[in-house]
């Protein structure tokens with residue numbers, strides 16, 4: 001019988017992250033579909049709480065734990081994951097495409113003489129065999145992959161599955177691995193949570209368009225006011241900030257710009273295709289090259305003064321026809337309440 005290994009690492013607080021919980025949903029469905037055994041391997045300083053939080057999946061649990069495995073470090077992560085793959089004799093490994101695993105699992109595939117496919121969007125059983133899906137060419141074409149080599153490691157991007165949530169009490173078999181702690185992690189430096197406006201885990205995408213910098217009804221631009229309104233909303237809701245291409249391109253044209261926008265915020269055909277349950281576009285026309293980047297946004301809304309803008313042509317679920325400055329100021333006021 002084949003063995004599907006669900007591989008995860010704990011977060012700093014000892015829990016499993018969203019991406020890891022989603023990958024478990026996929027791994028369990030794959031094991032059920034293939035009639036295979038499900039094993040779960042967790043790496044972390046202490047893995048018991050994480051294992052208990054998903055014990056309802058019915059897997060046999062393995063863990064590599066200890067202070068040296070609490071931190072993301074290529075050498076110790078590769079050792080830990082290699083030991084887990086070997087301990088359960090995994091044929092297929094399903095893991096979240098976190099930064100930590102994206103860095104280390106390709107190395108594990110080499111160590112165990114297997115293969116790896118990263119950033120997949122699905123893995124499922126077809127005629128009893130595992131098949132992975134991946135988007136190509138800036139998310140315009142979806143490919144189906146299968147491989148004969150084993151073990152086959154598949155990492156899954158966030159936002160593709162529901163999170164697994166059946167807890168219980170797990171019996172974890174401890175697996176030993178070399179700590180390989182030649183590299184010491186002395187701390188983590190990351191920008192302040194409010195400086196970091198691209199938030200892949202946010203429940204809402206807030207898109208800004210070039211209209212925020214255009215002359216308004218009074219014949220003037222109000223870019224500083226726009227910045228204040230946008231930042232206020234982002235700080236209050238912790239939404240992820242996206243932009244149209246026109247707005248991020250303005251910086252190259254010497255116009256007054258929204259200071260916290262970069263090309264990394266651009267959504268669309270030549271930008272990103274983020275995954276969020278909801279999206280709100282403001283002062284953005286909703287042209288096709290922009291809206292193709294909204295393919296994974298489930299509930300789409302837009303605010304535009306123009307009732308016949310692109311969003312009104314079947315691209316949004318709801319279009320609010322009005323002045324985004326006034327509407328968003330009111331929304332921020334209500335959020336204060």
Ligand SMILES: Cc1cc2nc3c(=O)[nH]c(=O)nc-3n(C[C@H](O)[C@H](O)[C@H](O)COP(=O)(O)OP(=O)(O)OC[C@H]3O[C@@H](n4cnc5c(N)ncnc54)[C@H](O)[C@@H]3O)c2cc1C
Nearest residue numbers: 209210211244245246268269270271283285289290305324
């Ligand atoms: C090959 C190619 C690739 C491209 N790739 C991308 C891409 O990846 N991403 C992308 O975004 N674009 C892309 N584009 C560009 C795209 O076609 C549009 O030009 C761009 O998205 C327009 O940006 P915008 O809607 O912000 O600006 P505009 O088209 O200038 O629209 C501004 C909107 O703001 C509204 N507005 C103004 N003031 C207010 C107010 N006070 N309240 C409410 N609404 C207001 C106006 O009514 C208007 O609809 C691409 C184009 C090409 C040719």
